[in-house]
Structure formats: structure tokens, C-alpha cells
Amino acid sequence: MTTIEFSVNGKPVSVALDNEDTPLLDVLRNDLGLMGTRFGCGLEQCGCCMVLIDGQPEKCCAKPVSSIAGKNVTTVEGLGTPDAPHPLQQAFLDEQAGQCGYCLSGILISAKALLAVNPSPTRTEIALALDGNICRCGSHNRILRAVEKAAAVMRVRA
Amino acid sequence: MNAPVLPGPLNDNPRLDLWVSFPESGKVTINTGRVELGQGVLTAMAQIAADELDVAITRVTVRSGVTDGMPNEGYTAGSQSIQFGGLAMGQACADVRALFIARAAKILACAGDELAVRDGAFFRNGTATGQDYWTLASAIDLSVNASGLARRKASADLRFVGQSSARSDLPAKIFGDDAFIHDMKLAGMKHARVVRQPNKGASIGTIDEASLRRAAKGAIEFVRSGDFLAIVGDNETAVELAGAAAINHVTWTNVETPTPLQQEANWLLQRPVIDRLLGPPEPSDAQGKQRFEATYSRGYLAHASISPSCGLAQFKDGHLTVWTHCQGVFPLRAALARTLKLKSDDITVRHVQGSGCYGHNGADDAAADAAVIAMLTPGTPIRIRWRRDEEFIYEPKSPAMLVKVRALIDSAGKPADWTAEIWSGNHNGRPGGGNALLAGYALPDQEPLPQANEVPEAAGGGATRNADPLYDIASKRIVHHMVTETPVRVSALRGLGAMPNVFALECAIDELAERAGVDPVAYRLSITTDMRARAVIEKVAAMANWQANAPGGNGAGRGIAFARYKNRAAYSAVIVDLEVDEEIRLRRVWCATDGGLIVNPDGAVNQLEGGVIQSASWVLKEQVRLDGGTASFDWDTYPVLKFSEVPPIDIALINPTSSDMPLGVGEATAGPTAAAIGNAVSHALGIRLRDLPLTRERIMAALLKE
Numbered sequence: 001m002t003t004i005e006f007s008v009n010g011k012p013v014s015v016a017l018d019n020e021d022t023p024l025l026d027v028l029r030n031d032l033g034l035m036g037t038r039f040g041c042g043l044e045q046c047g048c049c050m051v052l053i054d055g056q057p058e059k060c061c062a063k064p065v066s067s068i069a070g071k072n073v074t075t076v077e078g079l080g081t082p083d084a085p086h087p088l089q090q091a092f093l094d095e096q097a098g099q100c101g102y103c104l105s106g107i108l109i110s111a112k113a114l115l116a117v118n119p120s121p122t123r124t125e126i127a128l129a130l131d132g133n134i135c136r137c138g139s140h141n142r143i144l145r146a147v148e149k150a151a152a153v154m155r156v157r158a
Numbered sequence: 159m160n161a162p163v164l165p166g167p168l169n170d171n172p173r174l175d176l177w178v179s180f181p182e183s184g185k186v187t188i189n190t191g192r193v194e195l196g197q198g199v200l201t202a203m204a205q206i207a208a209d210e211l212d213v214a215i216t217r218v219t220v221r222s223g224v225t226d227g228m229p230n231e232g233y234t235a236g237s238q239s240i241q242f243g244g245l246a247m248g249q250a251c252a253d254v255r256a257l258f259i260a261r262a263a264k265i266l267a268c269a270g271d272e273l274a275v276r277d278g279a280f281f282r283n284g285t286a287t288g289q290d291y292w293t294l295a296s297a298i299d300l301s302v303n304a305s306g307l308a309r310r311k312a313s314a315d316l317r318f319v320g321q322s323s324a325r326s327d328l329p330a331k332i333f334g335d336d337a338f339i340h341d342m343k344l345a346g347m348k349h350a351r352v353v354r355q356p357n358k359g360a361s362i363g364t365i366d367e368a369s370l371r372r373a374a375k376g377a378i379e380f381v382r383s384g385d386f387l388a389i390v391g392d393n394e395t396a397v398e399l400a401g402a403a404a405i406n407h408v409t410w411t412n413v414e415t416p417t418p419l420q421q422e423a424n425w426l427l428q429r430p431v432i433d434r435l436l437g438p439p440e441p442s443d444a445q446g447k448q449r450f451e452a453t454y455s456r457g458y459l460a461h462a463s464i465s466p467s468c469g470l471a472q473f474k475d476g477h478l479t480v481w482t483h484c485q486g487v488f489p490l491r492a493a494l495a496r497t498l499k500l501k502s503d504d505i506t507v508r509h510v511q512g513s514g515c516y517g518h519n520g521a522d523d524a525a526a527d528a529a530v531i532a533m534l535t536p537g538t539p540i541r542i543r544w545r546r547d548e549e550f551i552y553e554p555k556s557p558a559m560l561v562k563v564r565a566l567i568d569s570a571g572k573p574a575d576w577t578a579e580i581w582s583g584n585h586n587g588r589p590g591g592g593n594a595l596l597a598g599y600a601l602p603d604q605e606p607l608p609q610a611n612e613v614p615e616a617a618g619g620g621a622t623r624n625a626d627p628l629y630d631i632a633s634k635r636i637v638h639h640m641v642t643e644t645p646v647r648v649s650a651l652r653g654l655g656a657m658p659n660v661f662a663l664e665c666a667i668d669e670l671a672e673r674a675g676v677d678p679v680a681y682r683l684s685i686t687t688d689m690r691a692r693a694v695i696e697k698v699a700a701m702a703n704w705q706a707n708a709p710g711g712n713g714a715g716r717g718i719a720f721a722r723y724k725n726r727a728a729y730s731a732v733i734v735d736l737e738v739d740e741e742i743r744l745r746r747v748w749c750a751t752d753g754g755l756i757v758n759p760d761g762a763v764n765q766l767e768g769g770v771i772q773s774a775s776w777v778l779k780e781q782v783r784l785d786g787g788t789a790s791f792d793w794d795t796y797p798v799l800k801f802s803e804v805p806p807i808d809i810a811l812i813n814p815t816s817s818d819m820p821l822g823v824g825e826a827t828a829g830p831t832a833a834a835i836g837n838a839v840s841h842a843l844g845i846r847l848r849d850l851p852l853t854r855e856r857i858m859a860a861l862l863k864e
């Protein structure tokens with residue numbers, strides 16, 4: 001058993017594991033009960049499992065949890081709640097940006113990371129930032145609109 | 159008076175209490191046999207029920223997809239949920255409302271038509287009567303059959319239908335809640351992975367258990383029945399590791415090794431077939447007319463759902479409960495009963511949302527995997543989740559199709575005789591009727607299955623879907639060769655044969671227009687008297703500011719195509735602007751659709767956009783590769799359209815508040831989009847490409863040949 005400590009959405013956590021190479025995604029879902037980060041491929045190809053690690057967007061389905069020790073992880077649960085939604089979440093609701101919605105957790109995280117470095121992205125810049133996220137349902141244009149809208153809201157608030 | 163004809167699903171499930179109940183004060187529960195697949199059907203059903211019952215939509219709870227106490231509506235597929243399921247729901251609610259009105263009138267000693275319902279309360283001459291659905295509910299027996307006599311609301315009286323309604327299922331997906339079957343946890347649940355039988359008829363050779371245990375880095379157990387082998391354990395990471403390692407530590411005999419030749423549609427020629435002729439025989443001579451002939455094709459496609467399939471099951475006290483994201487809980491229950499040799503009554507199947515499926519993906523098979531393991535480990539809840547490669551390799555594929563179009567052209571340059579000759583595997587591989595659940599192929603003592611059959615024409619056909627042009631052509635026929643053996647398992651994907659057939663027929667129409675020297679829009683209008691068809695073509699041409707006879711051939715192109723899905727659902731016309739050098743870049747797409755009365759306009763637009771994008775992805779990128787096995791097994795070997803490759807799309811709904819019956823829209827844009835891209839590429843290059851996907855290799859080869 002190895003014990004690994006890190007923080008998730010601002011709270012310190014400690015997990016004891018037989019296999020310290022367990023992917024962070026499995027730890028989030030199975031040990032910490034945070035189901036918002038989704039499994040899509042386990043191959044770092046689809047972006048469903050995108051989280052922020054010390055502010056950087058990273059796919060966590062193949063990332064050994066041991067490599068996260070001492071770091072800060074942000075998941076979609078850390079963005080906002082129905083009562084206090086993050087501007088991105090509000091914009092996704094307003095634009096009805098999604099069909100099955102399985103891709104959305106990862107896309108919201110990628111978008112948050114983009115807006116942190118580029119508060120006024122063009123449609124093309126948003127699209128390029130989301131190229132690591134697959135949406136199979138074809139909700140792309142709504143998602144792009146929602147990110148543009150959230151960016152505008154956040155610029156006003158900033 | 160003759161009894162009215164009930165809408166199909168209501169006729170099959172006539173008892174009103176299957177559809178509507180008033181469980182607690184102020185609440186209405188409706189049950190739909192349709193399931194949420196990300197298409198927003200539950201929201202649309204709530205809109206329909208709220209209008210017919212005259213209650214606020216917030217009072218309506220929608221239950222769906224359970225094999226107990228709910229209407230059996232078969233599969234949620236084929237863009238039929240609103241067109242047929244919604245019709246049934248609306249009539250059931252109208253009948254229920256009529257029963258309550260009659261009862262209230264009796265209590266109040268007045269005529270029924272003196273009463274109005276406002277948000278569930280009964281009013282007479284504008285005054286509340288003190289009666290509402292809930293005061294009367296206990297006195298009204300809803301276990302009676304629908305009469306179909308109650309009149310549906312006139313379109314002018316609809317309050318919720320026709321208004322864009324926010325999807326009730328989206329918030330959970332935006333806030334990261336446990337929205338999906340993948341997120342379910344049952345007490346004492348164990349995780350499992352199946353060591354997949356490579357193909358029907360393959361047998362397990364050796365199992366190196368020690369190596370698998372080492373690979374797991376955690377405790378695992380093995381569960382086996384015949385050639386069905388599974389790895390089970392408390393720790394998902396351990397079973398996942400062992401499952402992935404099984405390819406190296408379990409050997410199989412009788413393994414098939416398909417070749418790249420078999421992945422192509424022209425491999426279907428010369429295979430064993432079952433033939434059908436739909437329409438009059440083909441004339442043996444040209445009757446003095448010009449002949450046109452061209453061959454179009456498309457390879458095998460994957461559903462490629464974003465999440466691999468998942469299923470849960472528990473066998474306890476002689477009863478099996480299965481949780482699944484499949485499209486039809488009742489058909490799955492029947493298939494499970496046959497495979498597991500149980501009575502249907504001893505099985506409950508519950509739908510829980512998964513990611514978008516677009517047809518028959520691995521969902522049924524994953525549910526069966528969980529059920530088989532649950533039967534072998536009584537009492538323990540089992541959760542299975544396929545790996546990414548497992549989903550790509552083992553999900554049923556949309557069959558490759560080859561379509562030859564032959565036409566006789568009259569002196570005005572218009573088609574007078576039309577033949578679509580089709581080679582395809584069947585699109586009907588759903589469990590039942592000749593097809594087993596994947597686990598069933600590996601289990602011992604399974605009954606032999608009859609020959610699988612294609613989707614019948616009455617249900618819109620499978621390989622023949624949309625092969626019959628809607629244009630005014632004096633004589634038409636379809637020659638259908640159903641290929642009985644395919645190199646991969648095949649089944650239903652969004653629109654079945656509609657995409658390849660519309661691609662073939664609408665590209666052929668453009669080729670005929672070019673021969674006649676007529677602009678593609680004008681040519682289509684010259685052979686169409688269907689007013690709704692004309693309207694969508696004219697509308698999309700106006701949206702895109704279509705210029706007749708615009709010059710092409712310089713690498714930038716524009717194309718149009720049209721279809722009425724299944725020739726009886728929604729009408730859609732699409733225009734695509736694109737650029738081609740070695741690759742195709744989509745610049746902009748316009749689409750006009752007439753889907754009759756639209757229940758949820760924003761939801762319909764969402765579906766139409768999704769159809770455009772998915773079809774563009776199929777056309778530009780997608781083909782399942784075979785090379786000793788299925789060589790498309792992840793997102794690198796089966797790429798799909800990326801965000802930066804998706805063009806802006808403008809969608810217009812024509813007469814969405816009309817009194818015309820709602821027509822299914824979910825699959826309406828795939829065919830026209832595919833053909834519009836094909837026509838735009840031809841316009842851009844001056845060369846016709848007839849084989850999908852339109853990959854860089856194919857474009858380069860065509861340019862070199864010129």
C-alpha cells in the first residue's frame with residue numbers, strides 16, 4: 001500500500017493504493033466518488049477525462065496518480081453548481097450546448113483553461129483549443145458559441 | 159361510427175395506465191417506451207403531455223425504458239419517436255383528459271364542453287370548480303383501453319409544443335453529476351471485463367492465469383462458461399489491466415483474419431446474396447433514349463460512440479435485473495431470455511443513459527456480458543465497461559454498400575427510367591431474428607438461429623432506404639442484393655442505407671444536370687412537383703444565395719442535395735461550400751428542413767446540426783479498416799471530424815408551427831449532407847469522386863488520373 005496526497009477542487013485528499021500507477025481518473029471516480037470526469041478511451045485521445053493539474057489542462061486517464069502527489073487537481077465538479085454555475089456552465093445551458101453530453105465535462109475544463117490564458121478567443125482559437133476533445137454527437141457549433149458567450153460574460157466581470 | 163385507428167404504439171399498448179398516472183397531488187407521471195439517447199426525447203414527450211393534459215410542464219415527470227409497467231415501443235430508432243411515439247403519447251393524454259372531463263361533468267351536473275382545464279384544475283365559465291386531476295384521480299380507472307376518440311389539441315392551442323424547451327437531461331451533464339450508466343454504483347458491486355472471443359466459432363486454447371494475475375497488480379477471479387471468459391474483481395483498475403493483457407495471455411483457435419480487400423465495398427460483388435426486385439423489371443433496351451450509368455460506394459462505418467459500452471446486472475432470488483443504455487429494453491429482454499434460458503418474467507431490464515449511440519452499438523452486448531457473469535456469480539452485482547478498442551472492434555458496423563445507378567434520359571435531358579442496384583449486408587443485426595448477443599456466440603448449448611433478414615420496406619427498408627428517388631420519374635425500381643456473409647458483424651447505424659443511397663442518387667442527379675447543361679437547383683426543380691420538396695430546395699438556395707451555373711474547377715466548390723428521409727419523414731435540402739487541394743476543408747453549410755409540426759424547435763435544430771456534422775465526418779474520414787483483424791481500434795486509426803474541421807451551419811425550419819403531422823428529423827440531414835459534399839467536390843475539382851470516404855488518397859489518385 002502506498003499513500004498519495006494531493007488536492008482536488010481545493011480540498012486535500014489522501015488515497016491508499018496497492019498499485020500506485022493507478023490512473024488519476026480511476027482514483028477520482030472509484031476512490032473519491034467524483035463521477036463528473038468521464039472515461040472515454042483510456043488512451044489520452046478523446047479528452048473526456050480532461051482535468052486541470054496545477055491549472056494546466058491534462059488528460060488523466062493514463063496519468064499515474066503517483067505523479068500527482070502534492071498537486072492541485074480541478075475537475076468539472078470544481079467549476080460550479082446549479083445554484084452558482086460557472087459562466088461556462090451557464091453559457092452551455094443557455095446555448096443547450098450538447099446532445100448526449102458525455103463529452104461536456106472534458107470540454108468545459110479545456111475551455112476554462114483556454115479562457116484563463118486568452119480571455120477573447122476567436123471561433124478558430126476556441127476550436128483549436130478543443131481539438132483534443134472529441135464530440136461524436138456533432139454539438140460543436142453550439143459548444144463554440146457557448147464558449148464565446150462565456151468569454152464575453154467573464155470579460156465584463158473581470 | 160367506426161372506432162378510430164389508434165396510433166401504432168398505443169394500439170400495441172392500449173391500457174391508459176401504462177402511459178399516464180397521477181401519483182401524488184400536483185404531479186403527473188408519463189411513461190414512454192422511447193429512451194433518451196441525447197436527442198432530447200424525454201423533454202419533447204413532456205411538452206406533448208403538458209399540452210394535451212393542460213398542465214404546467216413542471217408537473218410532468220417522464221419515466222422511460224423499463225420492462226415493467228410501461229408501454230413496449232420496441233426500439234428508439236429511425237427518427238420515429240416523435241412521429242409515432244409522440245402521436246401515441248398525445249392521444250393517450252387526450253383520452254385521459256376526456257375521461258376526467260366526463261367524470262367532472264357528472265359530479266358538477268354540467269356538460270363536458272362547459273368545462274375547461276387550466277394547469278390541471280377544472281373551470282366552468284371561468285370559475286374554479288374545486289375539482290382537478292388529483293381530486294378525481296382515485297375515482298377514475300385508467301386501467302382501461304384508449305378509445306382514440308378524444309380530439310387532439312388544435313395547433314393554435316398548443317402552449318408547450320412548438321416552443322423551444324430546455325432539455326431536462328442536460329444540467330446533470332454540465333455539472334458533472336452521475337448522469338450516465340457508467341456512473342452507477344451498486345452495493346457490493348464487482349467490476350468485470352470479458353476476454354472477447356475474436357469471432358463466432360473461435361475457441362479458447364490456453365489461458366495463462368498466472369501472467370494475467372501479474373498484469374492485474376491486484377486481486378482478480380476468472381469466470382468461464384464455454385468460450386465465454388471473464389475477469390472479475392473489486393478493483394476496476396486491476397480488471398482493466400488484466401483485460402487489456404488478455405490478448406497476450408489467452409490463445410484462441412479458429413480465428414478469422416480478414417484482409418484489406420474485404421474492407422472495400424466492391425468485395426461484396428460476387429458474394430452469396432439473396433435477391434429482390436422492388437418495382438417493374440428493367441427495360442431490356444434503351445427505347446431510343448440515352449443511357450446513364452455510374453457506381454457509388456461506401457465502406458463499413460463504426461458508431462464510434464464517445465464512451466465504450468457499459469452494462470450492469472444482478473441475479474438475486476431467481477430474478478435477473480439488467481441496467482443498459484441500449485435502444486430497446488423489451489427486445490433486449492427477449493434476447494436475454496433466449497440466451498440465458500430464463501423466462502421473460504424473470505428478467506427486468508432498465509434503461510440508464512449512456513453516450514450517444516446513433517444506432518446499434520455495443521450497448522446490448524455489454525448488458526448481456528454483465529447478465530451472463532451475474533448468472534454465474536449469483537447475488538453479486540456486476541458492472542462491465544468495455545475498453546475503447548473492444549468497442550471499436552466488436553460493436554456491429556454499418557454495412558459497406560455499393561450502389562449502381564442506371565437511368566434512361568429523355569430528349570429533354572430528364573430521367574424517364576431509373577434503376578438503383580444495391581449490394582449490401584443487412585442493417586438489421588439487432589439481437590433476435592437471426593442475430594445473437596455477442597456473449598451468445600461464446601456460450602455453450604445455444605439454439606441455432608434462422609437467417610437474419612433486412613429491415614422490411616414497411617419500416618422504411620434497410621439497404622433500400624431512400625434508394626427510390628422522390629423525383630417525377632415514370633418508371634423506377636430497386637434491385638437489392640442482400641449479401642449474406644460480411645467480414646464484420648453488421649447492423650443499424652443512423653439512417654441505415656439512406657446515406658449511401660442518397661449519396662448515389664443525388665450525385666447521379668447532379669451528373670445528369672451537368673449532361674443536360676442545366677444548373678443543379680433548376681434541374682431538381684424541373685423534375686419535382688412535390689411542393690414541400692420544392693420549398694426546402696428553394697429555401698436553402700435562397701439562404702446560401704445560390705448563383706445558377708457558378709463556375710467551378712478552381713479548388714473551391716459548392717454543392718446541393720435533397721432527400722425526404724425514408725420518403726415519408728422530414729424533407730431536407732443541404733448546400734455545402736468547401737475547398738479542396740489535397741484535402742477537403744468545409745467552409746459553410748446551409749440546411750432547410752420541413753419536419754411538419756416541430757415539438758421542440760431548438761431540439762430539432764440540434765439534431766439536424768448533429769446529423770450534418772456526423773455525416774460530414776463519415777464522408778471525409780470514416781472507414782473501418784481490416785487487416786488480419788479490425789485495424790480500426792482507436793481514435794487514431796478511426797479518426798472523426800475535429801472541432802477545427804467543423805464549419806458554421808445555418809439551419810432553417812420550414813413551417814415549424816404548421817398543422818402538418820410531426821415528421822422525424824433526427825436522420826434527415828445525413829444523406830443530403832453526404833451528397834452535397836460529393837457534388838461540391840466535383841464542382842471544385844471538375845472530377846467526380848464516387849467512392850466514400852473522400853480521403854486524401856482518393857483525391858490524389860483522382861487528380862493524378864486526370
Ligand code: FES
Nearest residue numbers: 040041046047061
Ligand atoms: S478518456 Fe482520457 S483521453 Fe479519452
Ligand code: FES
Nearest residue numbers: 099101135136137
Ligand atoms: S454531446 Fe455527445 S459526444 Fe458531445
